[in-house]
Amino acid sequence: MMNKGQLIVFSGPSGVGKGTVLKEFLQGRENVALSISATTRQPRPGEENGVHYYFLTKEEFLKKVEEGNMLEYAQYNQNYYGTPKDKVDEALAQGKDIVLEIEVQGALLVKEKCPNALLVFVAPPSWEELRDRLVGRGTEDAATIENRLNIARGELKQAVHYDYILVNDTVEAAAQRLEHIIEAGRCRNIEMKDFIEEVEHHA
C-alpha cells in the first residue's frame, strides 16, 4: 500500500515543550517535513528565506491569501504570518507527512479546509509543571508572569477542539505517542475511503 502523507497540526501552550517533542520525533525520519511559514516581517540576522520562513512582501502575501493559497494566516504586530498551501500540497503529494506548528485559531481554520488533518494538542502533565516553567527563574516582574499564566490558561481551554491530547510527561514518551497517533492516523476511516471503494469495486 502506498502511504499518503498526512497533515498534522501541532499546538499547545508556550512552555509546554512542543519544539522539543517535535525535534525528538523528527530525528532520523525523512518522511516527515516541518511546514515553513510565510511572513511579511523582516528577516532577523541569520534567518534564511525558505529555511526559517518564506519572507514575502505585504503585497505578495495578500495576493496569496486572495488566491486561496494560504491554509491559514494571522496578523501579529502589523506583520502577517501564514501557511502556504502549495508547499503543504507538494509534500502530501510526495507521500510525506507535514507538521504545522501553529496557534489554535489557525489550527481550526486548517481543520475546516482539510477535514483529514490530525490536530494534536500538547499538554503539560499538570498545571503546576507548566506554571513552574512559565514562572522561570524569578527574574521577571509579577505582571509579566501573571500575563504568561493567563495566556497559558486561555490556550489550555482550546484543547477541546483537538483530535488528540499529547501529554508531555517525558520527551521520549511523548514522541512515541506522537508516532502512534500518526501511524494510527493512516488507518482512519476517512483516510481509507478510496482503498475500501477500490476493494468493493472488484467485489
Place this chain on the structure above:
Amino acid sequence: MMNKGQLIVFSGPSGVGKGTVLKEFLQGRENVALSISATTRQPRPGEENGVHYYFLTKEEFLKKVEEGNMLEYAQYNQNYYGTPKDKVDEALAQGKDIVLEIEVQGALLVKEKCPNALLVFVAPPSWEELRDRLVGRGTEDAATIENRLNIARGELKQAVHYDYILVNDTVEAAAQRLEHIIEAGRCRNIEMKDFIEEVEHHA
C-alpha cells in the same frame, strides 16, 4: 498517568484473518483481554464455561438482556449470543483493554452504548485475496462459494461504520498497526477529557 482500559471492537469478513492478527497482537500482552461471549447453545465437546463461552440457559440470558447487562446480543439458529456487560466493565475498571470480536450489527450497538469504543474493521489487501481464501481448495460446490462471496461483499460494505480500517496485508504489519491504533486511542480527546479538566481546574 494511569492508563484507562479501552473497549476495542474487532470485525471483518470471514476469511480475512481477524483471529490470526489478534493472536499475534495479544502475544505477550497481559493488559489486553479477549471478551468471552455468552450463549444459550449447548457446549460442544471440549468447550469450557468461562473459557470458550459463558453457557447460559435461555432464561438466564434473557434476564441479563432485560437488566441491561448485555452490551449487544443477537440470535442465530434459535440460539442467543451476546457480550456480558459486567465482564467488560470489570476489565476496563482494572485498566485492561478488552477486545470484542463481533459482527457489524453488534459493533454498532456497542458504539451507541459506549461512544469511546474503538471500532476496527479488518479488511483484505484486495478483493482477489479474500476471494481466493473464500473459494478455498475447490472442494465446495459453486452455490456454497457464491454464498460465501455474497456474505463477504455485504460485510465489506459495513467498513464505513468503523473508526479504523486495518488492512491485513501481513499479520505482523497488521498487528503493529493495531498497536498504533490502540495506543493512539488513549490520547483521543474523548479519553483525555477528565485529564484536561483536572489540569484546568488547577490553572
